[in-house]
Amino acid sequence: MKSSGRSCCGTGKPLNKKRAATSDIGFEAIERLGGEEVLSRAVPGEDELAAMSRRYHALSDPLRLTILFLLRDQPLCVCVINRFMHISDSKLSYHLTVLKESGLIEGECRGNWIFYSITDHGNKALKYTERMGK
Numbered sequence: 001m002k003s004s005g006r007s008c009c010g011t012g013k014p015l016n017k018k019r020a021a022t023s024d025i026g027f028e029a030i031e032r033l034g035g036e037e038v039l040s041r042a043v044p045g046e047d048e049l050a051a052m053s054r055r056y057h058a059l060s061d062p063l064r065l066t067i068l069f070l071l072r073d074q075p076l077c078v079c080v081i082n083r084f085m086h087i088s089d090s091k092l093s094y095h096l097t098v099l100k101e102s103g104l105i106e107g108e109c110r111g112n113w114i115f116y117s118i119t120d121h122g123n124k125a126l127k128y129t130e131r132m133g134k
Contacts, residue, residue: 051103058102059125063087064095068118068126071105075117 033039044052058064063085070081082092096116099105104122107114118126 054102055104055125058098058104059129064099067095067099068122071116071118072126075115077113077115
């Protein structure tokens with residue numbers, strides 16, 4: 001087969017005629033959308049993608065989802081969360097840290113205790129997760 005002169009997806013391997021035609025369809029579609037620059041604007045920036053990824057990671061664990069459900073209606077101290085969860089302190093601490101770093105919960109010191117509450121992002125994520133589960 002004769003090569004079209006272009007390479008496939010930057011691999012350096014030449015495209016055959018059938019592949020070149022398919023590739024041209026893809027390039028035409030990009031041009032109809034306004035070109036690569038317009039297409040690239042549809043993708044969030046690296047920082048936003050990283051934040052989204054952290055939230056999805058935090059939502060991917062049943063223990064962390066349980067914590068979000070517990071915090072949905074009221075802030076709770078660690079001892080109350082742990083009484084319900086029945087896990088080691090270190091394991092609970094790890095899961096709370098993941099949720100906090102993802103922006104789904106926040107902690108507030110009250111004397112010797114830390115009370116955790118769900119954030120607006122956490123509420124939205126939990127509602128979305130509930131809708132997806134149905």
